[in-house]
Amino acid sequence: MARNAVVAEDAPSGAGPYSPAIRAGDFLFLSGIGALHPVTHEIIGEDIAAQTRHTMSNITAILKAGGATLDDVVKMDVYLQNPQDYEAFNMIYAEYFSEPYPARLTVGAGQVWEMLIKMDCVPYLGSE
Numbered sequence: 001m002a003r004n005a006v007v008a009e010d011a012p013s014g015a016g017p018y019s020p021a022i023r024a025g026d027f028l029f030l031s032g033i034g035a036l037h038p039v040t041h042e043i044i045g046e047d048i049a050a051q052t053r054h055t056m057s058n059i060t061a062i063l064k065a066g067g068a069t070l071d072d073v074v075k076m077d078v079y080l081q082n083p084q085d086y087e088a089f090n091m092i093y094a095e096y097f098s099e100p101y102p103a104r105l106t107v108g109a110g111q112v113w114e115m116l117i118k119m120d121c122v123p124y125l126g127s128e
Contacts, residue, residue, distance in 0.1 A: 026126030072123035083108030
């Protein structure tokens with residue numbers, strides 16, 4: 001099976017030896033995405049709400065570059081720097097998805113840099 005990297009001009013590319021996303025068969029696998037500026041890789045937003053919104057913007061851009069939308073997401077993983085941010089994060093997250101919601105894992109985890117959130121996801125691109 002072919003694996004093809006997906007990069008979006010309006011989202012940050014990988015800062016290490018990884019791709020922002022890989023298309024494999026009928027699935028697109030996004031790497032951990034945070035609230036980074038696409039060019040400077042500076043963190044955007046100082047609270048969980050702002051960082052969640054910018055992270056979702058980056059995810060949406062990568063999905064679009066891979067031929068997907070948020071409606072195609074079947075699995076989402078969320079990593080919060082501070083588990084106390086869960087409720088505020090969840091309120092913002094709910095603005096981006098509708099039922100049936102993607103399966104989701106949300107954990108409190110230390111983050112790289114000072115990012116408050118990182119997310120990865122898997123959209124299904126095949127036909128039903």
